Amino acid sequence: MRIGFIGLGNMGSGMAANLLAAGHEVLAYNRSPGRVAALAERGAVAAESVAAACDADVVVTMLADDAAVESVVSGDGGIAESLPPGATHVSSSTISVTLAERLAATHAESGRHFVSAPVFGRPEAAEAGKLFVVAAGDPAVVADLQPLFDAIGQRTFAVSADPKAANLVKLSGNFLIASMIESLGEAMALVGKAGVDKQEYLDLLTSTLFAAPAYKTYGGLLARDDFEPAGFAAHLGLKDVRLVLAAGEQLEVPLPVASLVRDRLITLMAAGGRDLDWAALGALAAWEAGGPKPGS
Amino acid sequence: MRIGFIGLGNMGSGMAANLLAAGHEVLAYNRSPGRVAALAERGAVAAESVAAACDADVVVTMLADDAAVESVVSGDGGIAESLPPGATHVSSSTISVTLAERLAATHAESGRHFVSAPVFGRPEAAEAGKLFVVAAGDPAVVADLQPLFDAIGQRTFAVSADPKAANLVKLSGNFLIASMIESLGEAMALVGKAGVDKQEYLDLLTSTLFAAPAYKTYGGLLARDDFEPAGFAAHLGLKDVRLVLAAGEQLEVPLPVASLVRDRLITLMAAGGRDLDWAALGALAAWEAGGPKPGS
């Protein structure tokens, strides 16, 4: 497949490299060009512009937020005007349900396809091709993309014919991670203050009821107070929680744990933790219990 | 080992049966005698009183709450006066940190041993001998109890020489389960209202980031709205959350998610859900989002 790839951050670099490794042709574009050069050494074509990256069967966007995605879709030389009719835009960023809805409409009007395919996994998983892909859109188009998804992920879940459902599922998953970090942080603050070793406590939890990757990964970061460098920065986590709350408001679903996590993340911002790993939100409980400020 | 076993409810019956199956001598006592008869058929000696059950090396208590434990420890014919000096009281109930502290002191004064050994697992696990045992107390005494723990559980975690630490760990574990139920309930209310199938959503979660027994068990109950009969009743869950909050207050650790879950469980009580499985607390989010009342 000939694939344009826009956005070579922590996640995108690994994904694009795996597309190359699987034999796909990759036209790589990034706003700051350093990352492109690294990928070109592994065989990618350096695209000079968004428009140049659109000269493909599929263009994948993997960018930080709604604004970044909108900036490469709209305007002169954007995806909306540069992508050939019949080609597909795959959005793997964690974007709002509202933007997914809008992109689906825009592409449908102009005869392009749109598939939402956000991914679960941190940069290590992106590099290893072990992401989980949540895909939604026209079933035939999603089926055609399977080789692409196989290159970047270990498994694909096709959840709906409506693209935005994938974004909602992705956002809800990030909410579940955030709520787990918060809960685990509270539990560790509690047993830790009573003298129980945090790492042993985590071993107990993760060899029994909570033997899940998310508990091991985030629990480990919490037990070691290891928040730098960030695999996923706190301010991006706040963005996602904001999006899940907005989706909840639109659907009229109150989400009190999400609200609580949002407040915690704002506290973390105000405490200077913007660029810490979002696992640091779990360290606020210990701070409020008289311990040190997260990241200090 | 000659073991007195007091409390043959959903959990205790299975545990006592496994002690018998492992070749231990069991003196079984229950306030209402029906359960004793069932166990006597499998080889247990029916104890007529708490005092009779104390004619043993070890007496295990597996009762509903602090009051029930206190009622068999204190007073005429209670464990405190009936257990032979040098024998051990193993408390497997989920009791308060404060009561564990008091029992440790009482037994120490009179030359008995006290070990806190609460367990993780639902009635099915108790019946299968697959519980997880969290033990704390004098290390030599805990080591001697290993055959007993092996009969009821798949693994033992010795967390501290101070009995009450095991109770705190157990309570914190129940808090983590409750917070997971709440969070999962909110996420399911959200994606469910957008038309995503709840069981498929759960499959996605539990084959990826949240591939843990707790998510499978409780997520399944939630996806199927299956809250009767209760494996663990909501009012007992409320008791445990109250105890974890009390422990947090004593240690000066704020636990906002626990507070939220407590309010939810009280709402569930007021909605008539006292005897539903505590998984039903996760169904309140969908109720508040305009769906049916849990258990209706």
Place this chain on the structure above:
Amino acid sequence: MRIGFIGLGNMGSGMAANLLAAGHEVLAYNRSPGRVAALAERGAVAAESVAAACDADVVVTMLADDAAVESVVSGDGGIAESLPPGATHVSSSTISVTLAERLAATHAESGRHFVSAPVFGRPEAAEAGKLFVVAAGDPAVVADLQPLFDAIGQRTFAVSADPKAANLVKLSGNFLIASMIESLGEAMALVGKAGVDKQEYLDLLTSTLFAAPAYKTYGGLLARDDFEPAGFAAHLGLKDVRLVLAAGEQLEVPLPVASLVRDRLITLMAAGGRDLDWAALGALAAWEAGGPKPGS
């Protein structure tokens, strides 16, 4: 003064009538024309368009939300192009801090003045000319507007030279009302379930520590379960709480009570209470305690 007045809803009608009564010339515009006719009978000039209403020294906007304000400011015939240079746009709507910032910039560039002057008070107060006006903007311009403010309000607070500060103060005030409704609702649910008369309880509170208009007004609505017709509809309250949370996020100030109230208001929406008075959010506590659904 020659005053264009745009937006003749529950609040705007009363305000415009008081401007007329005080001898000002009023050019009244409303999207649906029925309200204009009523005001014309009292001496207002019926403006056929936004542009027509801008033929004035001052144009006041009193509209439901950000989108409504933007729709009369931007585009063909909007305030931004129709208001004479040197004239003043007074925004009395409860709008976002962000929009206030943008309007200030837009008008400054084109040589118009912009003053934020949101008001406190319900429709009865608007009709009686008893509002409280919170004004911010160029002090000289604010001073010139005093006769206008005197006609609609009983007191003016000039809080800042920066227009958006008035919007923040207004939003924070609405947040305080919402948090009071919620707290009072919880307290009434508690004592009410114990058999204390809610009206007598309110009398006790409002003749002692809480002898304030807000407690009397909203407490009375709560004690009588009197939520229709709405003085201020729940969905507008939700909008304001959303705006205060957005302002908090921008300033990095966590607002947990605002988060809680937001969740409550979403529950009220899902329960069909969109058009009830927002006092109904205080009735959710009694609902969760086993009482009837608000508004049923």
Place this chain on the structure above:
Amino acid sequence: MRIGFIGLGNMGSGMAANLLAAGHEVLAYNRSPGRVAALAERGAVAAESVAAACDADVVVTMLADDAAVESVVSGDGGIAESLPPGATHVSSSTISVTLAERLAATHAESGRHFVSAPVFGRPEAAEAGKLFVVAAGDPAVVADLQPLFDAIGQRTFAVSADPKAANLVKLSGNFLIASMIESLGEAMALVGKAGVDKQEYLDLLTSTLFAAPAYKTYGGLLARDDFEPAGFAAHLGLKDVRLVLAAGEQLEVPLPVASLVRDRLITLMAAGGRDLDWAALGALAAWEAGGPKPGS
């Protein structure tokens, strides 16, 4: 009236002095005797023991918590055995609903009367005889106590024939104060970070919608960061919020704002603020927004 008065703390000293000033005979008892001497100079009889203070028509208890009240009621020489039959025990402390229920039963069995008469007001109001008295119990007995209530308060509210209702009302009132402190603290953190003067902001609020004593008193403490010495210490506030939550649990009424305030007060304890005025809980919002720790 011949009145025994037990408990001469910040509140009790002023109340007892006003009883003396109104011409009542006062038998004053305090655990630490310094305060008794001061009162004796103003005409009180120094009681050497609880029993001695019970040689009266009425004995008033004004003590810190449930435990303190129980310690003077039960046991050798306690009120339960020393108070003459037909005499009345007036409990003005803020005690639990459960204890009030128990005291009512104890006294009824032995032919004494019991009236719950908690008060609203801070030490200044106690000294000035300007408290608000919430009384509940046998209406005839409450009526006979009116001269006593008139000496200490500006107004009496007889809310129920069931003593414990007065305690519930008192606790709910303290909850409303706490929730107001929290909400006001959040609002001030918000506008304060945007540069609005906190005292001016408070003046605006208290001359309009929130023109109530509670807002003036606590808002003033917050605006000036004035938390020492405490009129009412944070740890006593936490006790009251705990009691209101316990009452809510018993009545199956969820109280989410009370839960939030409880977590905040625990944070304040852990931050070293145990003995600060409980208004300091309102300063936590500004701390979490990046400001200084309360009391530092």
